[in-house]
Amino acid sequence: MSAAEKFIRERLEERRENGSYRTLKPENNLVDFYSNDYLGFARSSTLKQWIDDEIAANQRVLNGSTGSRLLSGNLTYTETLERQIADYHKAEAGLIYNSGYDANIGLFSALLQRGDTIISDELIHASIIDGARLSYANRYTFRHNDLVSLEEKLKHAKGNCYVVIESVYSMDGDTPPIKEILAITQKYHAELIVDEAHAIGLYNNGLINKLALEKEIFARVVTFGKALGCHGAVVLGSKTLREYLINFSRSFIYTTAASFHQIASVRMAYKMLPQATNEIEKVRSNIQLFKKLIVGAKGDLLPSDSSIQCLVVGNNQKAKTIASELQSAGLDVRPILNPTVAKGSERLRICLHSFNSDIEITLLSEILHQYTL
Template sequence: MASAQHHIEKKLAERKASGAYRTLKPENTLVDFCSNDYLGFARSPLLKKLIEQEIASHASLNGSTGSRLITGNLTYTENLEQQIAAWHHSEAGLLFNSGYDANVGLLSSLPQRGDTIITDELIHASVIDGARLSHANRYTFKHNDLEGLESKLKLAKGVCYVAVESVYSMDGDTPPLLQIAEIVEKHNAHLIVDEAHAVGLHQRGIVDELDLNNKVFARVVTFGKALGCHGAIVLGSDKLREYLINFARSFIYTTAAPFHQLAAIKMAYELLPQSIDVIDQLKNNIALFKKPIKITDSYPLIESDNAIQCILLKSNEKARQIAIQLQKNGLDVRAILSPTVPQGLERIRICLHAYNTTDEINLLASTLNQHING
């Protein structure tokens, strides 16, 4: 009989040999250019104070005591769902414990065997995992390729769902959502948009910004990025919410979020409308970073007007080397290696924040210019 321990050791050795071995790293004192805390909410003293006040004003348990279908549901939770849905101009919403849970629950339960799921090739792993669990027919199209999308729609059978992101987590770019929505509607398919990295810089998300609310079947908004807390919500119709309560296994079979998490989400949404100046500062920092960067054909900067800025270095070795140089200069930038991204698309992923100073951004740009082509 084969040994599980032998399998584990073999696979780990292979990953180390390929240069793609992952390890966990604790917090550090470097300048943050890698977290998803785009608006600084996770470190905000004001948000912390608001959360503390909200918790103090409600009698609550330390934990939720069970799933929402048993003892973990609160009137507070349902009111919060309605408030978030209204903010995003959606009919209804259902909270999940994470963005991963939301995408897995939505994509695994909604499409059925004989239906079709079409995704951009760079869609998040949580969408891929959910789609695999659905047993639906699955197709991908080349990143942001409208002709590729249409060609796959012509192959669709049953009920068809198209899933894209409004800001891609590893490239930072925004797809042509208006055209995608038109094509999806023309083929009587249903558009799902993951807004995880959009909400914040785009207050209500790009779907709302483009007035596509009525053309998008479902949106996923996560709270662990610009909102600085944790959890996610699926936005859509009342009937979609009702369906997910009955069929989304990642909702049904998990312990509900504790009150502290709910209070943090609610207060983050209360702070967001007051944060126009913070959002403007983030926009300024993005422009400040992009202006001095020396673009080359060998190591290009992926086109993005969002907080995520990526430089393609095309090998694990080069990406790791540049990340180390940046860290030696006190800048926390991480290498994104294959297989997280496809081989040949290895990169450094830079996340800009409203709280990054001009001096920090100038140091980042000058260090990159010095070492990338050196």
């Protein structure tokens, strides 16, 4: 066996031993308490029809984009959509990437220079960590949502400094004190960047718009694969930032552009979002119902008003056992294991949607009461 083969086998064995071995699972017909399709857009037959109609109305477009946006892959349609999306989020400009992962990698690796500083919340998404790692900047984290810890790090910042947060955290579902973080960031002449992946939909066009902070934020990342039910992402910011990214952002430049079909889906999802008031109301009431019913269950329910509700049960095995009990009862809830989350904070991550019924939510909380005893 080669040294490389031995290495990968050992790494996999370690995972099996500590209960964190990952496998791909096929789709199923269980009740969805785990996907990011918060408003049901991915399964919406109306949206599907709109996308089909949009594609049919643009018969001359190609099946694939044929190249990078900088070469053969750019469409006037995409640039028009970027302006529409920017307007909707009250930003000066927007640049579409093929995924949220690409957007964060491309934004941070392009922005951060040797001697600069990035300070991110310790729970920040992997795509931001990876983007920062591709730079030569100084990287610091601050304790989750902790203003004192943030200020401590800001005092030592050098060069251009960027503070990065999510407006709804992907693994905890909570929201940081955005205004307070912004005030401290500005006190140290640093820039704030906000990833809004999980805030879009539940909070309409995002929490930054809700708080009317759009003019104060250096850049926002909005992803299309969650409440919008499609795929891709946009970086929102100034016109200059957009031009800079077109020139320097490698995950934008060195990749084939999204196909017309993908961009048309995003356009139709953005057409649907302002009309989705019933879905938004329903997911909000489902969140309230779940929070009411779960009171008294053992395990630590993390503070969250979002679609992401987490019950910390403390170890990989317990999280897996409870998830498999729920799956046997027809409810798909996924365990979030270490090393994705810190040891001791292994959890059940429950995603609530507009299409979950009261009966399903009641059954879910009954089983959670039973198995977290």
